[in-house]
Amino acid sequence: MTTAPAGLLPGTERALIHRLAVAQSEGRLPSLVAAVVREGRIVWTGSRTSVEGHGPDADVQYRIGSITKTFTAVLVLRLRDEGLLDLGDPLEKHLPGTGVGEVTIAQLLGHSAGLAAETPGAWWERSSAALRPELSDVLGENPQPHPVGRLHHYSNPGYTLLGSLIEAVRGVSWEEALRSEVLDPLGLTRTSTRPVAPHAGGWAVHPWADALLPEPAEDLGLMAPAGQLWSTAADLCRFAAFLAEGDDRVLSAASVREMRTPSAPPEAGDWQNNYGLGVQLSRQGGDRTLAGHTGSLPGFVAGLWISVEDGVGAAVLTNSTSGTAPSVAADLIRTVIEAEPKLPAPWRPLSEVDPSLLELTGPWYWGTYTYGLRLNADGTMALEPLRGQGRASRFEARADGSWVGLNGYYQGEILRAVRRPDGSVSHLDLGSFVFTREPYGPAEVVPGGVDPEGWRGV
Incomplete structure (x- = not known):
């Protein structure tokens, strides 16, 4: 039996620490710390620092900025899964009086509600939350400069509204809901709304001199659901594993998969990046898509990504106002995947063979x-083109004997086997499309009929 090594190979580890060293040196970063998770387990951590002999470890807190939004989105999806709201509900139904109540919860989650990117007034990340005591102070007089539902436009105030929505529906503070419903169940004991030692201090690095300036660490008040959290590289890697697989104590695998599904068209000209429901999506060449989020606040830049298909994720945290943590995290993932490709799961046969299903294959x-229609060992069906281009999808059985599409063009569409009076299979009906055993055979049931003279030459 062949098994993957528990940790990473020495050559892979050397490549990872080299990438951190280059990032810290060229980026002139006071410090950065990183961790890599593979198949749900943290397999590597590393750091670089400007202070000799004082490197941070994966248990040191840094501020993670907008990665907070993904945690907030998880709380909203939990409310949906409990039946307390629907993503298509207008905000006004649950949080009246905002002035933008016609936008839906889904539009807020996916940044397509037309809201402004920032708050009016003073730079909210570096000013007191006392300047924004009410939602009206966060939204301002012109909260929607863009058409609703027409484009993706990133909005920090939108996630402030979602935090207030959570409090209105749940009846507890956003912070309390986050701790009891997400952080505690997932064991994220070093993730908090305020720094808990050991933690890094935030710095600005002079653009034209090797000099430092401490950055303030303001409490964000109402804006907390958009960017308040502090966390560690280890905690974020555990969270990345959750975003890949789900955890029934928090959100099911189906719900986190929904979070990773694009929710709106990307910004014009940007076909490499998209956004799901609180989750950023980034194409990394080929067919690999990373899911996660980036974050920054004065003094800190953070990146969290995972390749769900490869089961490899990385978190990188830095304590400088400008930096490349997100791209470094993506590089760490690529390094591991290329150096140590994931072993395919061993092929296993079906535990039981249903003749009525076997009859549908081929x-x-x-x-x-x-x-070709294939019956898989996990009980799903896979419909794939055998020649040329076509629409491939997997299907899951339903109680009534039909099948529902799980992905691709036919996601959510119903596949049925239509039988003749004698019980034999006549054809497949897939969302009204007819699939037959012969291409336009004279005995086949094809809408519009088949020319009685059949196939011919010229």
Whole structure:
């Protein structure tokens, strides 16, 4: 039996620490710390610092800025899963009086509610929360400079509204809900709304001199759900594993998969980046997509990504106002995947073979497009084009004998086997499309009929 090593190979570890060293040196960072998670387990941590012999470890807190938004989104999805709200509900239904109540909860989660990116008035990240005691102070007089639902426009006030929504529906503070419903169940004991030692201090590095300036660490008040949290590289890697697999104590695998699904068209000209429900999505060349979030506040920049397909994620935290933590995290993931590719799961046969399902397998034709229907060991069906391009999807059985699409073009569509009076299979009906055993065979049930003269030459 072949198994993957528990940790990383020495050569891989050397490549990871080299990437951190280059980032710290070229980026002129006071410090940075990173961790890598593979298949749910932290397999590597590393750090670099400007203070000799005083490198941070994966248990040192840094401020994570907008990665907080992903935690807030998890709380909203929990409310949805409990039936306390629907993502299509207008905000006004649960949080009246905001002045932007026609926007939906889903639009707020995906930054397509047309709201402004920032608050009016003083730079909210570096000024007292006392300047914004009410939601009206966060939104201002012109809260929606963009059309609702038409484009992705990142909005910090939008997540302030979601935090207030959570408090209105749950009846407790955002912080209390976060601690009891997400942090404690996932064991994120070093993630908090205020710094808990050991923690890094935030610095600004002079752009034209190797000099430092301490940055203030303001409490964000109402803006907390958009960027308040402090965390560690280890805690964030545990959170990344949750975003990949789910945890029924917090959110199901289906719900976190929904979070990772694009929710709105990307900004014009940007086809490499998209946004789900509180989760950023980044294409990294080829077919690999990273899910996670980036974050920054004065004195700190953070990046958290995971490649769900490869089971590899990374968190990078820095204590400088400007930095490349998100790209470094992506580089660490790529390094591990390329150096130590994931071993495929061993093939295993079905535990039981249902003849009625076996009868459905094999070639099918949609018009002249050739498809194959395969029965998988996990009980799902896979419909894939055998030649040329086509729409591939997996299907899961439903109680009534039909199948529902899980991904691709046919996600959510219903596949049915239509049988003749004698019980034999006539054709497949997939969202009204007819798949037959022969391409336009004379005995096949094809909408519009088949020319009685059949196939011919010229």
